[in-house]
Amino acid sequence: MVLYPLHELWRTGLAPLAYWADANARIYSAQDSWLSSLPGSQRTAAGFELMYRLGKDYEKPEFGIHQIEVEGHPIPVVERVELEKPFCRLLRFKRYHDQADGLARMKDDPVVLVVAPLSGHHATLLRDTVRTLLPDHKVYITDWTDARMVATDAGAFHLDDYVAYVQDFIRHIGTDNLHVISVCQPTVPVLAAISLMAGRDEPLPKSMTMMGGPIDARRSPTAVDNLATRQPLWWFENSVIHTVPANYPGVGRRVYPGFLQHMGFVAMNPERHGLSHWDFYQDLIKGDLSSAESHRKFYDEYNAVLDMPAEYYLDTIRTVFQEHLLPRGLWDVAGERVDPSKIRDCALLTIEGELDDISGLGQTHAAHALCTGIQASKRQQLTAAGAGHYGIFSGRRWRTQIYPQVREFIAAQAQAPVKPATPTKAPARSTQPSPRRRSQRG
Structure with missing residues (x-):
């Protein structure tokens, strides 16, 4: 099947456009750039950043827990x-x-x-x-x-x-x-x-x-x-299983590609994702940097997928x-x-x-x-x-x-250690964990 190689070709072709959009977003928003003082520069920068984020490749994020x-x-x-x-x-x-x-x-x-x-x-x-x-x-x-x-x-x-x-x-x-x-x-x-x-x-x-x-x-x-x-089961094997192309260490391995999974995630709630991207564009225009950063963080994680x-x-x-x-x-x-x-x-x-x-x-x-x-x-x-x-x-x-x-x-x-129990036939009743006084911990 050629879908995976075609996807890689498409991603490779899209990369220059994504880099170009990112560069323009920075040029039109940087305070030390004369282009940022032009009328409509903020809207232009917002459009370029949205284009960049829709076209960029999302790598695996870091946990980033240092303290x-x-x-x-x-x-x-x-x-x-x-x-x-x-x-x-x-x-x-x-x-x-x-x-x-x-x-x-x-x-x-x-x-x-x-x-x-x-x-x-x-x-x-x-x-x-x-x-x-x-x-x-x-x-x-x-x-x-x-x-x-x-x-x-x-x-x-x-x-x-x-x-x-x-x-x-x-x-x-x-x-x-x-x-x-x-x-x-x-x-x-x-x-x-x-x-x-x-x-x-x-x-x-x-x-x-x-x-x-x-x-x-x-x-x-x-x-x-x-x-x-x-x-x-045969439908899944014939429809969503593909072979890793030559530009990865796992060349030849059969996988369920991450890009197909991502398409499935988005297809479950397309309207919500579309509205989220529109809100991101509007936040950039309004200068709501906090909301825009929340959007970036969420989609940096959500759009980063792996092959199974x-x-x-x-x-x-x-x-x-x-x-x-x-x-x-x-x-x-x-x-x-x-x-x-x-x-x-x-x-x-x-x-x-x-x-x-x-x-x-x-x-x-x-x-x-x-x-x-x-x-x-x-x-x-x-x-x-x-x-x-x-x-x-x-x-x-x-x-x-x-x-x-x-x-x-x-x-x-x-x-307290858990003691062996005599097997029961009925499942446990629905209970909530009872509140306990927390001991001092590090």
Whole structure:
């Protein structure tokens, strides 16, 4: 198929126009440029910048978390690679403190592994999640690699491999005081990974928090779910799978290209994106630099997409959205049956957004019906009022309404070991995490 090479040719041809538009936007807006004093210069600069942003290529953003504030003191943060695999890097955000007592408090903080989605965007989409967690936790995150940057000699990457990666990361970090947070797509492989570890009597994390994921996509199906079931699997393989062209390290690898995914994201809400760009243009003309910068930051992240390995993408379509193997109890990973009822020593918190248009209501909470081996007192679920999909892990609602409850849930599991429970037949009642007095942390 020639679509990928044609896209690269188009992008290459568009690059000079984007650079030209960027240069003109700067010339007509720079204070030391005589062109900025001409009548209509601000409107001209705004038009050129909009042209530039619509035509530019968006690279993977940086996390850019270099400092946080703890107890009123600035704390340096260093991002480092803890473990590297062909398709993913395990990153740690290492905190430093120049006071002995503060350092001692931070050493006792719970450890959190954030499993980022491999569903189009980079892990930096969870920047706000990480930054919010850092004052109270030691934080790791999975940083998935753009498949077009992985040479074919690294082999294929299936959904089973995703599960194995999560298990390897858990073992590498160690389960002592470890808490796993999965956001969106990885709720399914994370539940599988911990279920298989439980079946082998391996030590488990203290808790798992699952946010807005398709544990059972049959519940309240959304447009995303319907798209995945509307066509047979062969249609996806023939229509959206393409081969990486020669200008990338992964030449010859079969992928679901990021540019096709981005087109799908925009197609879900074209009017909203169109209005957003128009508002950006108007903000530039009015001189509302704060609103314009917010637009830039959002689309720098939103428009930066990665290629997914074809095998992994097709496995996910079939396993999660078409055959629903996990909630039906029929999913085998590398020859082992996934049985969440075997999980005992790991607490469970599920979080959904009331207005989530990606993972419908009840899809994530369905984990409770599967994890019957976890005692009811160690299972909680939260439906965030007024929150959409991104609002449950990023933004004001995440920081002020959801995170405090996640923090208290993790703190409660960190303070007391989870005891094995007698399996129950019914899922846990919907409860809200009870408020607790927070102990002093670094």
